[in-house]
Amino acid sequence: MQRYFVDKKCILNTSITLTNSDVYHMNNVMRMHTNDCVIISDNTQAYLAEITYIDNEKCTLFIKSLIEENKELHKKVTIAHGLVRKEKMEELIDYLSELGCTSYQSVIMEKSIVKITKDDFLKKLPRLEKISKEASEQSQRVTMMNVLPLITFNDLINSLNNFDCVCVCDTSNNDLKTINEIYLNDSFKNILFIIGPEAGFSKKELTEIYNHKVIGITLGSRILRTQVAPIYVMSVIGSLDK
Amino acid sequence: MQRYFVDKKCILNTSITLTNSDVYHMNNVMRMHTNDCVIISDNTQAYLAEITYIDNEKCTLFIKSLIEENKELHKKVTIAHGLVRKEKMEELIDYLSELGCTSYQSVIMEKSIVKITKDDFLKKLPRLEKISKEASEQSQRVTMMNVLPLITFNDLINSLNNFDCVCVCDTSNNDLKTINEIYLNDSFKNILFIIGPEAGFSKKELTEIYNHKVIGITLGSRILRTQVAPIYVMSVIGSLDK
Incomplete structure (x- = not known):
């Protein structure tokens, strides 16, 4: 069944009112009518809802029931990723949303080939959020993956305390743990994975990362490119x- | 170190002679000189080799040593995939090569949206093989992923005996095994995973598949699109x- 993420403000008791671009999609692409049912998620909970009115600008729905089934991961997983170029980032956001990722965080790193300012990235954010929304709808998630605004490497280091486990995908170190060892550890509920840009981390960045007691992890014996690593x-x- | 796959015919005892497009890459892109070393793989074994002569058309090398390290998977894994469109297939071949896949097999299925004949696919094969070669070099594999010619669903069914385990990625069945259960079973050395096209398998195809005692497997609780499933x-x- 077709699924749409909506703002919590659109829901009042058992009634939902939509006036955004989803209405166009419902009316003109899916050709939905009164009495058709869809799944509506407010990013925390999903509902089965029946259309009570629809035209080109507005759709009202009636909530029939809560949907208990929840396809979210049992832990929060954030990917902090050395800035990659736009096409690769869009594709990644699509794939990572489907795979259940909680948040995608682009980070300006020393060897990042792409150059973009935080402000210019902010202008691109609505498009990236739209990709995440559509992929999350498609894969029947209850929660949309967050696409976070661009930060610097220093911002990232300052944010490490927000997580109860921080890992770095590394190839330079011999004492590496596996994703299994990290994810199956019950004390970790909110995990950050740091992945370098195309040309890798700089020495200074890796030193800084390990100074903060970050855990080095391996992604297996073959070298994966920066756009494949987060999907892996x-x-x-x-x-x-x- | 830069790595190149070469035809076995180019190697005579400890001497390698190249005259293909890799020579251009070595001479003009990598700007290599006499005495520079590269890794040469003949698709079964990798060698450390030193350049003894190089110009725009020809490069000769001397094999200094065998490379013992082998990054191939310990089992053969073939992905049989409902035909997808060209751009998606090219990207997939790139990703799957990096991830250690043995062979990628495109299959014409009932609900395949893309229409192409076996002959037209054959014309595209050299380009797909080039993508696989470059990705396999990049990820330091010893063996290139095979990109196989397009086959029909019936051809696929007739080939199932070539594998000691055949799985289908299914969402319609409740009695599904996990990839872990399959891959960690020591008696399976040569495994085929069948993945449907964008619109999924037809009922007839699924019946036919299960008639051949194929094992249904799950890819987790979220619905993955056909281009994400093989990467997963x-x-x-x-x-x-x-």
Whole structure:
């Protein structure tokens, strides 16, 4: 069944009123009518809802029931990723949303080839959020993946305390743990994975990361490119989540 | 170190002679000189080799040593995939090569949206093989992923005996095994995963598949699109391979 994420403000008791671009999609792309049912999620809870009125600008729905089934991962997983170019980022956001990732955080790193300011990134954010919304709807999630505004490497270091486990995907270190060891550890509920840009971390960045007691992890014996690594991490996590 | 796959015919005892497009890459892109070393793989074994002569058309090398390290998976894994459109297939071949996949097999299925004949696909094969070669070099593999010619669903069914385990990625069945259960079973050495096209398998195809005692497997609770599913399978396998 078709699924739409809506702002909590659109829901009043058992009644939902939509006036955004989803209405166009429902009316003109899906050709929905009164009495058709859809799944509506307010980003915390999903509902089965029946259309009571629809035209090109507005759709009202009636909540028939709560949907108990929840396809979210049991832990929060954030990917902090060295800034990659726009096309790769869009594709990644699409894939990571499907794979259940909680948040995607782009980080300006020393060897990032792409150059963009925080402000210019903010202008691109609505498009990235739209990709995340559509992929999250498609994969029947209850919660949309957050696409966070661009930060610097220092901002990232200052945010490490927000997580109860921080890992770095590293190839330079011999004492590496596996994703399994991290994800299956019951004391970790909110995990950050740091992944370098195309050219990798700088020495200074890696030193700084390890100074903060970050855990080095391996992504297996083959070298994965920066756009494949986050997908690998989320796929393995998907297979471990119980 | 830069790595190149070469035809076995180019190697005579300890001497390698290249005259293909890699020579241009070595001479003009990498700007290599006499005495520079590269890794050469003949698709079964990798060698450390030193350049003894190089110009725009020809490069000769001397094999200094065998490279013992082998980053291949310990089992053969083939992905049989409902035909997807060209851009998605190219990207997938790139990702699956990096993730250690043995062979990628496109299959014409009932609900395949893309229409192409076997002959037209054959014309595209050299480009797909080039993508696989470059991704396999990049990820330091010893063996290139095979991109196989397009086959029909019936051809696929007739080939199932070539594998000692055949799985189908299914969402319609309640009695599904996990990738872990399959891959960690020591009696399976040569495994086929069948993944449907965008619109999924037809009922007839699924019946036919299950008639052949194929094992249904789950890819987790979220619905993955057809271009994400093979990457998920190979990522999980990468994390299990020991």
